[in-house]
Amino acid sequence: MKRRGVTVLAGFVLAVLLVAGINLARVPYVVMSAGPTVNTLSAVDDKGRACTVGAKDAPKSCQNVIQIAKTDASASKGQLRLVTVNVQSSVNVLDVIKGWFSDEQAVIPYEFVYPPDRTKDQVEQQNQEEFKNSQSSAETAALRKLGYPVRVGVGGVTAGGAADGLLKKDDVIDAVDGTKIESPSQLIELVKAKPAGTVLKFEVTRDGKAETVEVTTRPASDTDKTPRINIEVTTVQPHPFDLTIKLDDIGGPSAGLMFALGIMDKLTPEDLTGGKIIAGTGTIDDDGKVGPIGGVPQKLYGAQAAGAVVFLTPADNCAEAKANALPGLPLVKVATLDDALNALATLRAGGQPPTC
Known part of the structure; x- marks a missing residue:
């Protein structure tokens, strides 16, 4: 093969290898x-x-x-x-x-x-x-x-706590002492507004039925007198259908x-x-x-x-x-x-x- 032909072939091979290298090389x-x-x-x-x-x-x-x-x-x-x-x-x-x-x-x-x-x-x-x-x-x-508002629910009740045996998991809290409950923070503020030992009237929806429950608040601890009812607060949005x-x-x-x-x-x-x-x-x-x-x-x-x-x-x-x-x-x-x-x-x- 003539030298010129060898040069052209070598150039072609190099070009192919270069393109192949570009195709294989990953970039950030x-x-x-x-x-x-x-x-x-x-x-x-x-x-x-x-x-x-x-x-x-x-x-x-x-x-x-x-x-x-x-x-x-x-x-x-x-x-x-x-x-x-x-x-x-x-x-x-x-x-x-x-x-x-x-x-x-x-x-x-x-x-x-x-x-x-x-x-x-x-x-x-x-x-x-x-x-x-x-x-x-x-x-x-x-x-x-x-028209289905978010409401405040009971996610769990602490065993031996203030609400044990009174409030139940999945209760929806509608009102406390006549005040409509619209957010978890509002519920917490209402519980804390009166001293520990206060009896609070909870209006709840339980299994689709309205009920009234009285809960006596307790201090958080021997040294912390902040009133508590010892429940896990969650948000729920009750509606009469299933949505997925x-x-x-x-x-x-x-x-x-x-x-x-x-x-x-x-x-x-x-x-x-x-x-x-x-x-x-x-x-x-x-x-x-x-x-x-x-x-x-x-x-x-x-x-x-x-x-x-x-x-x-x-x-x-x-x-x-x-x-x-x-x-x-x-x-x-x-x-x-x-x-x-x-x-x-x-x-x-x-x-x-x-x-x-």
Whole structure:
């Protein structure tokens, strides 16, 4: 073989090896892109894929995302879609370069997602815990809006304590000495307001029936005269139906708003969607306040791909969302659950709700 041919072949081999090396070399970045969207009003399998409960071809894992029992759940012609972000944690140089030049992807340092003081498994476990907490807060906020307030309950009674044999686990404390109880802190303050040895009249709901119980407070100890009734205080939200959210393989708190809307849609006769595909994101707390989330640009692409007609956007994310707005996808500004409900009502009436 001539020297020139050898040089060309060697150059080709080196180029191939270089490209192969680039493909194998891992870099300290992650690439974020649009993840799957899920209609909270639908049924999905264990992979998050849409299915129909009871259909012949439905997998055994097919189940409603929001499950209602002991009462009728209404059906909707539209969709309420939560949006997610896919995080590619094992990337090479070419992945990063493509991500940098893509409007639909974001490249960020690995440590921003997986801090060095925590393992990847620990981060993912935290994301799962946040996801579960978001479901709990969504349930609380939605049920409050539907007229089921949070109430104070008895989580346990200390053996030999002041309330032993008088109050029982799972009692709901309605009032103390005629004062309606609306929070654990209020109950504690009422107990502490009078000296130890005071008889307090507790109005409770026990097994669905109203009862009145008198409890004599006791000092915390021989040296601490703070009055106590020796119970574990918890919060409960009694309602005459069973409510369960079933969705796996998604982490983080950002689905809270869409879960709350999905619960309300199923428990009210009105179709909140108006037959439209609504996408959105945002955390939610027990009081219905909507909080900001991450990955807004990627979530917008996911919403657009799902055919959404609007994107419910947390107020604190509006600036970022506007900077990454997509044609044909209005950004509806929401700071609370009420804002979201009002926006959907406006859409059903043919109007335009407030945007970012």
